[in-house]
Amino acid sequence: xxxxxxxxxxxxxxxxxxxxxxxxxxxxxxxxxxxxxxxxxxxxxxxxxxxxxxxxxxxxxxxxxxxxxxxxxxxxxxxxxxxxxxxxxxxxxxxxxxxxxxxxxxxxxxxxxxxxxxxxxxxxxxxxxxxxxxxxxxxxxxxxxxxxxxxxxxxxxxxxxxxxxxxxxxxxxxxxxxxxxxxxxxxxxxxxxxxxxxxxxxxxxxxxxxxxxxxxxxxxxxxxxxxxxxxxxxxxxxxxxxxxxxxxxxxxxxxxxxxxxxxxxxxxxxxxxxxxxxxxxxxxxxxxxxxxxxxxxx
Numbered sequence: 001x002x003x004x005x006x007x008x009x010x011x012x013x014x015x016x017x018x019x020x021x022x023x024x025x026x027x028x029x030x031x032x033x034x035x036x037x038x039x040x041x042x043x044x045x046x047x048x049x050x051x052x053x054x055x056x057x058x059x060x061x062x063x064x065x066x067x068x069x070x071x072x073x074x075x076x077x078x079x080x081x082x083x084x085x086x087x088x089x090x091x092x093x094x095x096x097x098x099x100x101x102x103x104x105x106x107x108x109x110x111x112x113x114x115x116x117x118x119x120x121x122x123x124x125x126x127x128x129x130x131x132x133x134x135x136x137x138x139x140x141x142x143x144x145x146x147x148x149x150x151x152x153x154x155x156x157x158x159x160x161x162x163x164x165x166x167x168x169x170x171x172x173x174x175x176x177x178x179x180x181x182x183x184x185x186x187x188x189x190x191x192x193x194x195x196x197x198x199x200x201x202x203x204x205x206x207x208x209x210x211x212x213x214x215x216x217x218x219x220x221x222x223x224x225x226x227x228x229x230x231x232x233x234x235x236x237x238x239x240x241x242x243x244x245x246x247x248x249x250x251x252x253x254x255x256x257x258x259x260x261x262x263x264x265x266x267x268x269x270x271x272x273x274x275x276x277x278x279x280x281x282x283x284x285x286x287x288x289x290x291x292x293x294x295x296x297x298x
Contacts, residue, residue, distance in 0.1 A: 002043060004076065006036045007069040010048065011275065013037060014066050016139060017055045025139065027092075040065075073275030081278055090119040093283055096132035096144035097124055099223040100163060101267065103243035105296040106145075109287050116286065120279065128221055130196050136272055143280040145287060147198045148268030156277075157268040158284050161291040163240040165199060165262035166255045168248075170233040175256065182210055182260045189216040189235030191226050202263045203238055227253075238262065242297055267291075 013022035013033060023030045041048050048062035058066060080089070093113075097106055106124075113122055127135070129146035136144055136155060149157035167185060169175070175184055186207070193199040200219055207215055218235060220226050227244055230237035231252055237244075247253040269284035271277055290296075 002040055004072060006040055007072050008276070009033055009036045010040055010065065011069040011073060013049070013056065014058050014062065014069075017057065019056060021139075070275050077276060077278040081282075089117050089279055089282065091279055092121045092123055093279055094123050094140070094142045095125070095283070096135055096141045096146065097126050098129060098132075098146050098267065099126050100240060100243060100265065101145045101160075102126055103223060104163070104240075105161075105290055105293075108293075108296065109290045112286055112290055113283065117282070120283075122283075128194050128197055133270075136270060139272065142277070143269060143271045143283055145267055145269055147265055148270050149266075150268070150270050154272055155270050156273050156281070156284075157270050158288055160267040160269050160288060162264040162266045163242055164264050165203075165238055166241045166257075167260075167262075168230055168237040168239055168241065168244060168253050168255055169235075170231055171251060171254055173233050173236070180256050182207075183212055185236060185256070185260075186212055186215045189218055190238055191218045191220060191229050191235045192238035193219065193223075193226075194221045195219045199238070199263075199265055206260070206262070240265065 009022055009026055009028075012025045013019050016022055016025065019033045019037070020030050023033045026033070037048060044061070044065070046061040047059050048065060049056040050059055110122060113120060125132075125135075125141065129144075129148070132141060132144040132146045133150050135141040136150075137152070145160060149159075167180075169188075173188065175188075190203070192203055200217075204217065207217070216235070218229075220229075223239065223243060226237050226239055227247065229235060230239075230244075231247065236256070237253075241248060241255055244253050248255065269287045271280035271284055
């Protein structure tokens, strides 16, 4: 009878249309995947895949088996979630993280994962949200903490937290006396998130409605670089105050207030709804607990 490991390998080969990608996903070799598939075909007496130059495609019988494989894997996930304790989970969690989360509560999440899931290794990739969305859809990430939600039926979104944006500058930057107007802010370059992110788009739209001259708007994928540029007085950073808490306490940076309000950034824990997404779902739930604690904002 087909064992669960073979059915799992078959599922990933079918889902990814590639024996090579299935081998990477299952942490095995491509010949081992081919052998498992061949053994299944011998056992059922049918061809499950049509081999092509650079990919594979399911035969009609392969599509039939895929439905049963999905049900077996879903049942295993439900069984582990219901019966087994979290400490029994094993494997690698491929986690994508927005840099804003890195500068706020990510280390607390990693500490909690190490405490509650000692058998799980977390591989972290820091990236912008659009790239992480694509990686989730391509099955290159298991879970992502990103600007969301991502409205796709194949993805699950759990609300994590919201962070506010503020105008942040070095104390030596001359902004004139009294209340700081948008016109006064725009006399200096603005430095913020990359162009294909929600914070940049929201800022750009707000400035477009102001009827003021186009600003010098610098985008950067590195939050650390944005902070460094603001600290050096190159321009005004449009970033969350939480990520520069120490600089604000030490007086290296200041929040410009009162100033025009900026929209908050909402983050979600997002993962693909897959038969074996139990680890991603459990980690997402734990991340929600960590993000809900108020002390990381203080």
